[in-house]
Amino acid sequence: MKRLALVGVGFMGRPYLEAARDLGFGVHVVETEAWSGEVPDGVEVHRVPDLGQDGWAVDELWAVGGYAVAAASPVDGVLAFSEPHVLGAAVVGDRLGLPGPSLHASTLSRNKALQRACFAANGLPQPEFHVVAGHDRAVEWARPRLPVVVKPFSSFGSTGVQLVSGVDELRAVLAARRTERLLVEQAVEGPEFSWEGFTRDGEVLFGNITAKETTGPPRFVEVAHRAGHRFDDPETERAVRELTEGVVRSAGVRTGLVHLEFRLTERGPAIMEVAVRTPGDFILDLVAASYRFDPYRAAVQLAMGVPPELPASPEPVSYAAAWFPICAPGTVVDISGLDEVKAHPMVTRAGLAVSVGDVVAPLRSSDQRAGFVLVDAPSPEDREQTLKTVRELLRVTTAPADA
Numbered sequence: 325m326k327r328l329a330l331v332g333v334g335f336m337g338r339p340y341l342e343a344a345r346d347l348g349f350g351v352h353v354v355e356t357e358a359w360s361g362e363v364p365d366g367v368e369v370h371r372v373p374d375l376g377q378d379g380w381a382v383d384e385l386w387a388v389g390g391y392a393v394a395a396a397s398p399v400d401g402v403l404a405f406s407e408p409h410v411l412g413a414a415v416v417g418d419r420l421g422l423p424g425p426s427l428h429a430s431t432l433s434r435n436k437a438l439q440r441a442c443f444a445a446n447g448l449p450q451p452e453f454h455v456v457a458g459h460d461r462a463v464e465w466a467r468p469r470l471p472v473v474v475k476p477f478s479s480f481g482s483t484g485v486q487l488v489s490g491v492d493e494l495r496a497v498l499a500a501r502r503t504e505r506l507l508v509e510q511a512v513e514g515p516e517f518s519w520e521g522f523t524r525d526g527e528v529l530f531g532n533i534t535a536k537e538t539t540g541p542p543r544f545v546e547v548a549h550r551a552g553h554r555f556d557d558p559e560t561e562r563a564v565r566e567l568t569e570g571v572v573r574s575a576g577v578r579t580g581l582v583h584l585e586f587r588l589t590e591r592g593p594a595i596m597e598v599a600v601r602t603p604g605d606f607i608l609d610l611v612a613a614s615y616r617f618d619p620y621r622a623a624v625q626l627a628m629g630v631p632p633e634l635p636a637s638p639e640p641v642s643y644a645a646a647w648f649p650i651c652a653p654g655t656v657v658d659i660s661g662l663d664e665v666k667a668h669p670m671v672t673r674a675g676l677a678v679s680v681g682d683v684v685a686p687l688r689s690s691d692q693r694a695g696f697v698l699v700d701a702p703s704p705e706d707r708e709q710t711l712k713t714v715r716e717l718l719r720v721t722t723a724p725a726d727a
Contacts, residue, residue, distance in 0.1 A: 325350045326400040328628060329393045329416070331386050332409035333361055337602065339620035340403060341367065347624060352399060354389035354409075370396075383434060386412025394420060401628040403580075407478075410434055410601045423629050425523075425600035428576040433599045434478050437507055439575075443595055446574040448567065450595040451509040459498045462508050466494055469510040471541075474498070477505045483689040487511060487542040514589040516544075516596070517553065519568050520603055520611055521582045522622055522632060528572060530622075530634045532611045533564070534603075539650070545690055548647045550707065551610035552640030563592045571598055581623050583607075604690065606646050606698055613644035613672070613700045643707040644700045647714060648693040651678070653686045654722035661717035665697055670710040673698040676720070683725050694720045 327350040330340055338361070344351045345364055353369045355361070363369060372389040373380065380388065386409045390402060394416055402422050404413035414430030417423075424430075432439045440453045451473075454465040466472045466488075474497055476484040484504070488494045498506070516536040522529045533555075537548035555561045564586075571577075571584055575598060583603040585596040602608060608619045615635040622632040656678050665674050676695035678684060685692060697714050701707035 326628060327352060327397060328401045328403060328624065329354065329390060329399040329413075330403050330405065331390055331413040331416075332405035333359070333363075334405060335361065336604075336606075337405035339608075339618075340405065340624055343618060343621040343624045347621065347628075347630075349401075349624070349628060352393045352397065354386060354393055368393075368397075382408045383411040387415045388412075390416035401624075403624060403627040404430075404601050406604075407433070407599060407601055410599070423579040423627055425580040425582070426576045426578045429578070429600050432575050433601065436475065436477050436597055437505075439595075439598060440507065440509075442574055443571070446570065448570050448574060448595060449592060451512050453507055453509045456498065456506040456508060459495065459502075462498060463491055463494055466508050467491060470494075471511045473509045473511050474501070475507050475509065477507065483691070485544055487544070512587050512589050512594050514587040514594070516546075516585065516587055517564075517593075518549075518603065518607070519564070519582070519584040519586070520607060520619075521568060521572070521584070522580070522619075522626065522634065523572055523577050523582060524579050524626060524632070526572065526576075526578055528569060529632065530638070531565075531568060532614065532640075534607055534610065539687065543688055545650070545687055545693070546605060546648070547650060547693070548645065548711070549605055549607055549610060550643070550645045551607065552614035552643060560588065560592070564588075567593045567595070571595065575600075579626050581619075581626075605648065606696065609698065610644040610646055614640040614642050616641050642700055642702060643704050644698070645707050645711055647697045647699070647711055648690070649695050649697070649715075649718055649720060650687055650692075651684055651694045651720040652722050653684050654724045656680050656682045656684060656720060657723045658719070658721040660719045660721075662695075664717045665714045668710065668714065670699055670701045670706060671697060671714065672700050674714075674718075678720060684722055 328344045329352045331354045351367045357371045402417040404410045411434045418427040456462045471489040474486045518534045521531040533553040535550045535553040538544045584598045586593045617635045625632040674697040
């Protein structure tokens with residue numbers, strides 16, 4: 325029996341585990357000691373120490389687990405679940421000569437400064453950027469380019485992303501975050517999108533465009549996604565296709581899943597960042613619903629060197645979306661409408677991450693959103709109407725925390 329090493333599962337990665345089992349592969353899971361997820365009979369779990377206990381950095385920690393699994397039993401494929409798992413899985417896969425996105429692409433996925441340098445060298449459109457070494461130099465670089473965006477090298481989910489409009493504000497932000505490795509980028513305007521693609525040996529086999537809504541400045545936390553987006557302008561469609569192909573080529577992506585985020589500016593698409601792992605926010609579930617196929621199964625097949633089962637047509641056959649309600653900071657005093665939302669015929673799943681009595685902090689990252697609603701509709705118009713309805717129905721009311 326062929327065996328897959330699945331590095332990281334969490335909660336959202338369970339479809340990979342189920343797809344591998346359904347395909348008849350043995351599965352070795354690498355997870356932390358604190359992980360409490362259940363696995364089917366026959367699935368082996370190798371535990372690694374929780375981050376910080378033994379001095380390992382996050383990338384090293386997951387590589388240690390991957391090494392241990394590969395040493396204990398031969399594996400035929402290695403698949404990373406989320407961002408912290410990417411480099412550890414790639415190191416092990418590269419050492420064993422297994423299919424994967426490539427060690428180079430995985431390194432870029434974990435280092436936004438290297439992404440910028442790589443794409444700049446290859447002439448791809450992206451914001452001007454500066455790697456912060458000294459605060460004075462960073463401020464002088466930013467002064468003629470304000471507003472700018474400050475972001476860490478290796479976070480995800482909008483964590484640490486901050487729009488800064490003035491010199492004094494920038495000095496204060498850099499001083500407060502002096503322990504972080506930071507980029508300063510010229511802010512670019514335009515709607516946000518992502519591209520989810522499957523590649524094999526550097527060839528793009530399938531791609532989906534997801535249109536995004538965010539909270540806007542200063543944190544740009546994502547609050548909605550619509551899969552299966554199509555651009556009305558053929559020139560824009562061509563420019564986006566050229567961008568995605570350029571990113572795959574420049575990053576040296578070989579085999580697997582790619583998640584590219586970009587903005588559509590007045591000059592065309594501009595790269596925000598790229599990752600070779602599962603996109604967050606249920607985006608793969610939206611892709612699955614829009615094209616009626618199993619992207620988790622396809623990712624496992626690619627990792628195992630098996631021809632992937634992809635959609636017969638590049639056109640969506642349904643129109644899926646996700647909405648993530650947010651609420652004002654304070655103490656949650658009332659929640660209403662969740663049962664009505666769940667009963668809606670075009671809502672496939674919904675849940676809340678807060679309860680009455682919880683204290684909600686000011687929104688700084690996607691981890692702090694109040695819940696989620698997933699929609700699957702037969703037309704774009706039905707999708708928009710459903711999103712409008714659930715936004716009106718679901719309410720999370722807060723009062724000032726000191727009240």
